[in-house]
Each structure stands twice: as structure tokens, then as C-alpha cells.
Amino acid sequence: MNDALLSLVTPLVAAxxxxxxxxxxxxxxxxxxxxxxxxxxxxALLALQTVTASGATQTLNLGGWEDGLxxxxxxxxxxxxxxxxxxxxxxxxxxxxxxxxxxSGDDFWVLSAFLHTALAALWLSADLFxxxxxxxxxxxxxxxxxxxxxxxxxxxxxxxxxxxxAASMIYLLGVVFLxxxxxxxxxxxxxxxxxxxxxxxxxxALITAGLMLKGALWPLHLWLPAAHAGAPAAVSALLSAVVVxxxxxxxxxxxxxxxxADLAREVGPMVxxxxxxxxxxxxxxxxxxxxxxxxxxxxxxxxxxYALMALGLLMSWQIPQMHIALWLFVIAHGLAKASLFxxxxxxxxxxGTRRLTGLRGATQTVPIAMFAFAVAxxxxxxxxxxxxxxxxxxxxxxxxxxxxxxxWAFGILLGTxxxxxxxxxxxxxxxxxxxxxxxxxxxxxxxxxxALLPAxxxxxxxxxxxxxxxxxxxxxx
Amino acid sequence: xxxxxxxxIILYLLVAVALVMLGLYGLLVLKDPIRRLIAIxxxxxxxxxxxxxxxxxxxxxxxxLHALVVTGLVVAISATAFALRLILAARESxxxxxxxxxxxxxx
Numbered sequence: 125m126n127d128a129l130l131s132l133v134t135p136l137v138a139a140x141x142x143x144x145x146x147x148x149x150x151x152x153x154x155x156x157x158x159x160x161x162x163x164x165x166x167x168a169l170l171a172l173q174t175v176t177a178s179g180a181t182q183t184l185n186l187g188g189w190e191d192g193l194x195x196x197x198x199x200x201x202x203x204x205x206x207x208x209x210x211x212x213x214x215x216x217x218x219x220x221x222x223x224x225x226x227x228s229g230d231d232f233w234v235l236s237a238f239l240h241t242a243l244a245a246l247w248l249s250a251d252l253f254x255x256x257x258x259x260x261x262x263x264x265x266x267x268x269x270x271x272x273x274x275x276x277x278x279x280x281x282x283x284x285x286x287x288x289x290a291a292s293m294i295y296l297l298g299v300v301f302l303x304x305x306x307x308x309x310x311x312x313x314x315x316x317x318x319x320x321x322x323x324x325x326x327x328x329a330l331i332t333a334g335l336m337l338k339g340a341l342w343p344l345h346l347w348l349p350a351a352h353a354g355a356p357a358a359v360s361a362l363l364s365a366v367v368v369x370x371x372x373x374x375x376x377x378x379x380x381x382x383x384x385a386d387l388a389r390e391v392g393p394m395v396x397x398x399x400x401x402x403x404x405x406x407x408x409x410x411x412x413x414x415x416x417x418x419x420x421x422x423x424x425x426x427x428x429x430y431a432l433m434a435l436g437l438l439m440s441w442q443i444p445q446m447h448i449a450l451w452l453f454v455i456a457h458g459l460a461k462a463s464l465f466x467x468x469x470x471x472x473x474x475x476g477t478r479r480l481t482g483l484r485g486a487t488q489t490v491p492i493a494m495f496a497f498a499v500a501x502x503x504x505x506x507x508x509x510x511x512x513x514x515x516x517x518x519x520x521x522x523x524x525x526x527x528x529x530x531x532w533a534f535g536i537l538l539g540t541x542x543x544x545x546x547x548x549x550x551x552x553x554x555x556x557x558x559x560x561x562x563x564x565x566x567x568x569x570x571x572x573x574x575a576l577l578p579a580x581x582x583x584x585x586x587x588x589x590x591x592x593x594x595x596x597x598x599x600x601x
Numbered sequence: 602x603x604x605x606x607x608x609x610i611i612l613y614l615l616v617a618v619a620l621v622m623l624g625l626y627g628l629l630v631l632k633d634p635i636r637r638l639i640a641i642x643x644x645x646x647x648x649x650x651x652x653x654x655x656x657x658x659x660x661x662x663x664x665x666l667h668a669l670v671v672t673g674l675v676v677a678i679s680a681t682a683f684a685l686r687l688i689l690a691a692r693e694s695x696x697x698x699x700x701x702x703x704x705x706x707x708x
Binding site: 193253256257260263264267268271275276278279281282283285286289290293294296297300301303304307309 | 641691
């Protein structure tokens with residue numbers, strides 16, 4: 125637990141040093157925050173090691189208060205894994221923001237450190253109200269980061285903030301109804317007392333609606349493309365890779381632990397269907413988008429469909445494979461999407477256009493960034509042996525073994541085809557060397573290579589496949 | 602202090618639900634961002650009123666819910682202040698763009 129707390133506190137300390145430190149230039153701030161992320165990553169890995177070695181979930185009542193009154197933190201293998209994942213993404217995005225020539229804004233450092241802290245607190249929380257607080261912290265940091273791209277993004281940031289506030293209010297109302305029924309906010313206590321009643325159903329419906337709006341899960345995803353495409357590349361990477369996963373985590377927590385199993389079984393197919401529609405509708409919108417970053421943003425909507433589908437099937441079948449598939453998707457998508465957004469940022473900055481047609485001949489003009497885009501895209505499509513393939517394999521296995529489940533496999537197939545279509549649409553343009561957009565006369569390749577790094581890691585995930593599956597196979601929390 | 606009669610708690614809850622609905626309706630139909638922000642705050646008032654009404658079901662009133670309301674208010678105030686500033690900044694940048702300043706539309 126101490127390692128996990130260290131992983132939570134280091135980014136907070138880094139943020140405070142940046143805020144209050146004397147003579148804090150952006151360059152020094154970047155060093156402090158990058159060090160914080162690296163330390164946090166190391167601490168998270170230690171926490172992961174201890175928690176898997178002991179094999180038991182550890183809990184901590186903040187302030188030493190007794191159960192029921194205390195805010196409880198909980199460290200499970202999954203939360204340790206997510207801590208490490210968040211720190212890794214922050215490290216990669218931070219390195220990119222530091223060395224790319226396209227500025228992310230001077231305040232990027234302190235905000236990203238705050239965002240990191242809030243996310244770490246979310247993975248560790250096991251208290252519905254505390255989760256609300258972390259959601260708000262994440263929302264505020266994320267909105268401020270969208271606004272970093274300057275006056276043009278203020279409108280998108282304001283819209284994002286309003287939706288985010290409304291979503292958390294709806295979530296909070298649901299939490300209040302749960303409390304009024306069971307007199308506790310603690311997830312583990314709720315798990316043992318919750319029963320199927322009209323008020324529980326209302327509460328769960330409100331919580332689900334709020335979280336789906338916050339997590340941009342279909343059909344409440346309409347705010348996402350503007351917000352994610354408007355932000356600087358490093359920020360878009362963080363938003364798509366980790367921020368939208370926060371609400372997803374709470375949704376998973378609520379439906380697998382708090383909700384009565386029968387109710388979850390009843391609602392599961394609806395959630396899975398929403399995921400399937402997200403896959404197709406999001407992919408279709410990505411395919412038709414004329415702008416590079418909007419395409420990548422819609423692809424987030426589509427890819428979250430896989431996670432939503434895995435969650436829905438987990439709810440209705442209650443089998444551990446879906447749990448593994450869900451979190452493998454989250455991690456594989458996070459890494460691949462970070463790479464895609466950074467590569468997209470590099471390409472549109474270097475080629476001086478936001479339009480997809482500007483990518484003509486990109487294999488010649490920005491070869492490394494384009495390679496990163498294609499490699500990360502391969503993981504989104506699910507080409508072996510990438511992380512995306514691993515996740516899809518685990519998801520498909522139980523579906524294919526039962527003929528009555530084949531309609532779901534059809535949905536996944538359709539989703540894969542659409543993903544392939546929007547990725548290849550970019551790749552085909554990039555190989556069109558007939559009328560190329562003129563190349564950069566003074567290339568600055570560091571950013572391109574850093575954009576490639578997360579993509580390589582996601583392909584390397586296959587090497588760790590067995591360990592990851594074993595880690596998540598502990599099931600439950 | 603005795604706990605309130607069940608009827609009056611239901612009255613408070615009805616008012617709270619009405620406030621939430623009103624806020625939600627406003628959020629869905631209004632276009633002006635400041636009005637939408639106010640609609641969200643009305644929703645928030647409804648949520649907090651729900652908490653206070655539930656707190657009075659027992660005697661003495663449930664302190665946990667009161668603590669949650671106080672925390673929620675702090676969050677709501679900060680978020681509202683941030684949203685107001687952001688909305689104004691967005692409006693300023695839009696007006697700058699509309700008045701033909703080339704800086705705001707350099708793409």
C-alpha cells in the first residue's frame with residue numbers, strides 16, 4: 125500500500141514544487157514533472173509486485189477512522205496495474221511534450237501532474253463519494269489542459285466543462301440515492317448489502333448515465349471529438365489514453381461489485397449492444413472525417429466500444445475472460461492512442477495542415493511519424509502480435525466457443541473492418557506519392573521518434589501477454 | 602429536535618426532483634453557455650436538497666450527508682468560477698475573431 129501511496133503522492137509533490145518553486149522556468153518544470161512521473165511509475169511497479177506476490181487486496185482507511193466513516197483506499201492487482209499504466213502514459217506524453225518542437229503550453233507540466241494525481245486517486249478509491257471528487261478533479265485538470273491550445277480551444281473547453289459538470293451532478297444524485305437506501309458509500313460494504321429494488325435501479329441508472337456522459341461512451345459521446353481534437357497533441361494523448369478510462373473504471377466497479385448480480389445480468393446485453401453500436405458508428409464517423417485529429421478522436425469513441433462490449437458481456441456472463449479482455453483493451457488502446465495523437469500532432473504541425481488530404485506522400489515527407497501512426501493503427505485494428513490483438517483474442521475466445529454468441533462476434537468483425545478502413549484510409553493517402561505535400565526542409569525528428577515509442581510498447585505487450593493475463597485473471601477486483 | 606414527519610421530507614424530495622428536472626431541461630434546451638451553467642447549478646441545488654432531505658430522516662440528522670453537501674458545494678463553487686472565466690474567455694476570443702482581427706484566425 126505504501127508504494128501505491130508513493131505513486132499517488134509523487135506527482136502531487138511535483139505539481140506543488142512546480143507551482144511554488146522559485147525561478148521555475150518551463151524547462152525546469154518539465155524536469156521536475158518528468159522525474160515525478162518516473163518515480164511514480166517505479167513505485168507503481170513495486171506496488172504491483174507486492175500486491176501480486178501477496179495475492180491479496182490491501183485496504184487502508186484514511187485517517188484511521190473505523191469502517192463506514194472512513195474513506196477507504198484499496199490496492200488490488202488491477203489498480204496497481206492501472207497506476208503503472210497511468211504513470212507510463214504520463215511519462216511518455218511528458219517526454220513528447222518536452223522534446224517535440226510543437227509547444228504544449230507552459231502550464232502543461234503542472235496540470236498534467238495534477239491530472240496524474242487525480243487519476244491515481246481514482247484507481248485507488250473504493251468509496252463512491254471519493255470517486256466523485258476524483259472525477260471532478262480529473263475533469264477540471266482535463267478542461268484546463270484543453271484550453272492550453274489557446275483562444276481557439278476555449279469554446280471546446282467550456283463545452284467540455286459544462287458537460288462534465290452536468291455528468292458529475294447526475295452521478296452524484298445516483299450516489300445519494302444509493303446512500304439513502306444502504307447508508308454507506310463504501311464499495312465493499314455496498315457489495316454485501318445491495319439488493320434489487322426500485323430505488324437501487326434508479327440510482328444505478330443515474331450513475332450509469334452520468335459516467336457514460338463523462339466517459340464519452342456511446343450514445344453520450346458527442347462532446348469528445350471537439351475537446352480531444354482541439355487540445356495540443358500531448359494533451360490529446362493523455363485525454364484519450366487515460367482520462368476517458370476513469371469513468372469506465374467506476375462503471376465497471378459499480379456494475380461488477382455494487383449492483384446485484386441479477387440486475388447486472390439483465391442490463392449487460394444493453395451495455396454490450398451500446399458498445400457494438402459505438403464500434404460501428406464511431407468508426408464510420410472516423411472514416412468520414414476530413415481532419416486528422418478528428419479522425420483519431422472518433423476512433424477513441426469506436427475503440428471504447430470494445431471496452432463497453434467487454435464490460436456488457438462481463439456483466440451478463442460473469443466470466444473472468446471478459447474482465448481480462450476489458451482491461452487489456454484499456455491498456456492497449458491507451459498506448460496505441462497516445463502514439464496516434466502524437467504522430468497526428470507531429471504530422472499536422474510539420475506539414476502545416478489539419479486536413480487529411482495534406483498527408484499525401486507522408487511516407488516520404490514524415491516517414492517516422494507516419495510509421496508510428498501505422499504501427500499504432502495496427503494495434504487498434506488488432507493485428508497480431510500487438511496488444512490490441514491480445515485483447516481481441518481474449519474477448520473472442522468465449523464468444524466463439526458458443527454458437528448462440530456468434531452475433532457478438534459479428535459485431536467485433538464489423539468493428540475491426542471499420543477500424544481497418546479508417547486506418548488504411550490514412551495509410552493509402554500517405555503512400556500516394558504522386559502529388560505530395562512538400563517536405564520539411566529542416567526536420568526535427570525527436571518528436572517523431574517519441575511518437576513511435578508508445579506504439580512499440582503496445583506491440584511489445586504481446587511479449588508480456590501471459591503475465592498480464594495472469595495478473596488480471598485473479599478476477600474480481 | 603425530532604425528525605421531520607415523513608410527509609414533509611417527501612415534499613422536500615419532490616422540490617429537489619423538480620429542481621433537478623428543471624436544470625436538466627435547461628441544460629438540454631438552452632444555448633447560451635452562462636444560462637446552461639446556471640441550469641447545472643440548479644441541478645446541483647436539487648441534488649444537495651435531496652441529500653439534506655435524506656439526512657433529516659433520522660434524529661439527529663445524518664452528519665455524513667451534511668459533510669457531503671459541504672464538500673459538494675466547494676466543488677460546485679470552484680467549478681462554476683472556472684466555467685464562468687472560461688465562458689467569458691471563449692466569448693472574448695469569438696468577438697476578437699468576428700471583429701476581423703487576423704490574429705484570432707491565423708489558420
